Amino acid sequence: MDKIAPEQARTALDAADRARRQVAEEVGLPRGYWWAMAAGWVLLGVLGNVLPPWPAGVATVGFGVGHGVFASRLLDGRRRTDRLRVSTAVAGHRIPLVVVGMLLGLIGVTVLVALALDADGAGHAGIWAAVLTATVVGFGGPEMLRVLRRWARA
Amino acid sequence: MTKARFDELIHPSTRLSLVATLAAADWAEFAFLKDRLQLSDSALSKQLTTLEEAGYVATERRLSGSRRKVRARLTSAGRDAFNGHIEALRAIVADAAAPTREPPA
Incomplete structure (x- = not known):
């Protein structure tokens, strides 16, 4: 077995580890997911502003269910690109929790921003808060997920 | 173990x-492997053929729109x-x- 020197073995292990880390960098959600989420966010903001509370609540629940149905396959983080499928062992099992946690956090941010804008006397505070969050999600969703993954070691 | x-x-x-990249994925496209490993088409093809002949890699040709794409994956023998x-x-x-x-003295 000792056909190579320990230094060469260490170099080979480093190369294999580097290749694995490059694949791990591909974990995430497709860009289209983040823009669809941003569009949904704005739509819910508008509906929440123009509809009475109960239909707006139904729309919100419907959005959540729709997200669960259509995006559940994406949430494992293995399908960010159509150029490769990351293995389960590399992607881990915590990506869906991180994504859902991130979305719940952003809902909280939207509510707080809407309350602040409303207190400041802004008209259509819910819509402006949704537009702000949607912009953050659309442009910065992948980066936010990357940072949260690092924090959560997922 | x-x-x-x-x-x-x-x-x-x-x-x-190449094998470490494939080991971390279910499959990878030829173009992805070429980019990541910085290999020419012919060099990557040669490596994949060698591994395929050993039974370590399986390749699959798929039609995507009007383009033919090649996917490679590690076989269970290759993973082992x-x-x-x-x-x-x-x-x-x-x-x-x-x-x-x-x-011992």
Whole structure:
């Protein structure tokens, strides 16, 4: 077995580890997911502003269910690109929790921003808060997920 | 536990990086592998053919729109060989790091 020197073995292990880390960098959600989420966010903001509370609540629940149905396959983080499928062992099992946690956090941010804008006397505070969050999600969703993954070691 | 087995076929650096990349994925497209490993079409084809002939890699040609794309994946034999090779490399490093025993006086 000792056909190579320990230094060469260490170099080979480093190369294999580097290749694995490059694949791990591909974990995430497709860009289209983040823009669809941003569009949904704005739509819910508008509906929440123009509809009475109960239909707006139904729309919100419907959005959540729709997200669960259509995006559940994406949430494992293995399908960010159509150029490769990351293995389960590399992607881990915590990506869906991180994504859902991130979305719940952003809902909280939207509510707080809407309350602040409303207190400041802004008209259509819910819509402006949704537009702000949607912009953050659309442009910065992948980066936010990357940072949260690092924090959560997922 | 995977049995350590040094694999001469996998060990060359380009092939090791290729197999390690495939080991971390269910499959990867030819274009992705070419970009990541910075290989020419012919060099990557040659490496994939060598691994395919050994039964370590399987390739599949798919039609995507008007373009034909090639996907490669590690077979279970390839995965076992890679895991065994990594264990062998770790064993070499561990043996070198272990304190040498003094011969009895």
